[in-house]
Amino acid sequence: MIEGIRRWVETESPTRDRAAVNRMIDLVQSDVTELPVAVERVPGRDGFADNLIIRNQAAGRGAGILILSHIDTVHPIGTLAGPLPFRRDGDRLYGPGLFDMKGGAYLALEAFRQVAKAGSAKLPVTFMFTPDEEVGSPTSRNLIETEAKRARYVLVTEPARDGGKIVTARKGVGRFEIRTTGVPAHSGARHQDGRSAIKEMARQILAIEDMTDYPRGVTTTVGIISGGTAPNVIPQHCHISVDLRVCDEAAGAEFEAKILGLEPFDAGVKVEISGGMNRPPFEKSAAIDVLFRHAQAVARQIGFDLQHTEMTGGGSDGNFTAALGVPTLDGLGIDGDGAHTEWEHGLISSIEPRTLLMRGLLETLQ
Numbered sequence: 011m012i013e014g015i016r017r018w019v020e021t022e023s024p025t026r027d028r029a030a031v032n033r034m035i036d037l038v039q040s041d042v043t044e045l046p047v048a049v050e051r052v053p054g055r056d057g058f059a060d061n062l063i064i065r066n067q068a069a070g071r072g073a074g075i076l077i078l079s080h081i082d083t084v085h086p087i088g089t090l091a092g093p094l095p096f097r098r099d100g101d102r103l104y105g106p107g108l109f110d111m112k113g114g115a116y117l118a119l120e121a122f123r124q125v126a127k128a129g130s131a132k133l134p135v136t137f138m139f140t141p142d143e144e145v146g147s148p149t150s151r152n153l154i155e156t157e158a159k160r161a162r163y164v165l166v167t168e169p170a171r172d173g174g175k176i177v178t179a180r181k182g183v184g185r186f187e188i189r190t191t192g193v194p195a196h197s198g199a200r201h202q203d204g205r206s207a208i209k210e211m212a213r214q215i216l217a218i219e220d221m222t223d224y225p226r227g228v229t230t231t232v233g234i235i236s237g238g239t240a241p242n243v244i245p246q247h248c249h250i251s252v253d254l255r256v257c258d259e260a261a262g263a264e265f266e267a268k269i270l271g272l273e274p275f276d277a278g279v280k281v282e283i284s285g286g287m288n289r290p291p292f293e294k295s296a297a298i299d300v301l302f303r304h305a306q307a308v309a310r311q312i313g314f315d316l317q318h319t320e321m322t323g324g325g326s327d328g329n330f331t332a333a334l335g336v337p338t339l340d341g342l343g344i345d346g347d348g349a350h351t352e353w354e355h356g357l358i359s360s361i362e363p364r365t366l367l368m369r370g371l372l373e374t375l376q
């Protein structure tokens with residue numbers, strides 16, 4: 011298993027490098043050639059790589075189980091040769107995308123392979139590998155939703171957290187781009203004629219950051235800013251990117267409207283706002299609770315205690331499927347820490363129990 015994970019991690023696959031992500035998809039495809047499964051490769055679009063859909067229909071063609079793994083990572087090519095080579099240190103396996111989420115995708119595929127070979131699933135199983143989760147799944151979302159509507163359950167192999175906990179609820183995510191356009195002027199000679207796009211944006215930023223409401227689980231973050239051309243020019247342009255997190259649909263609609271409705275403080279500066287909710291909230295329904303308890307029973311049989319986290323702030327493709335009302339379990343991937351950092355690692359000791367958990371779910375869900 012470690013050798014297999016090494017092969018996947020050493021095939022670097024940053025989202026926006028289409029050729030690199032397709033090499034990763036090739037590798038996944040080559041790992042299922044011997045299996046009695048149908049493989050469909052959906053060509054990528056808009057500069058993103060392909061989606062790979064693997065179907066084990068030994069149990070028929072009705073509503074079944076959908077497994078979701080994204081095979082892109084946030085790490086640029088060269089991370090492996092630079093700050094984050096594949097390496098083992100005690101129980102830890104380091105490497106770009108090892109925790110988020112190649113370790114989990116690999117162990118889930120291993121469970122799927124075992125079940126496909128043995129013909130031991132009670133339901134048809136569809137395994138989807140997607141190329142663009144790390145940028146919000148712009149080209150895979152439709153495919154994911156189409157498959158999810160046909161599914162009885164969705165299992166997502168995002169990383170486990172806090173000592174192996176899985177995920178049964180995630181906040182919804184909104185993304186916004188805001189541009190201010192002022193009037194440029196010489197900062198010495200004609201200061202009074204200028205209208206500063208940066209000054210206006212500074213006030214907008216404080217208004218947006220002040221929307222954060224921890225008791226309601228609402229957070230707003232201005233994560234990117236750019237603007238201006240020189241110290242001695244009243245700036246004409248400024249741009250920011252905004253991230254919004256909410257716990258439920260009502261808050262999503264409320265804060266989306268608040269951000270889209272921001273008005274200029276200075277009438278001489280134009281404010282343009284685009285964006286909206288990108289991932290709907292993944293709320294823990296009664297059906298998700300039933301599915302979680304089933305997984306807990308499977309884990310108990312294997313010999314470990316499975317728990318879930320409180321609602322997490324990070325979004326995933328599970329947000330799309332849970333919002334469609336399909337019972338979804340997430341965080342079924344490898345345990346570890348450091349997603350998106352140069353100390354990203356998975357725990358070797360979590361590989362076997364979580365492979366068995368995935369296999370147990372595929373063999374018992376009906």
Ligand SMILES: [Zn+2]
Pocket residue numbers: 080110111143168169
């Ligand atoms: Zn991920």
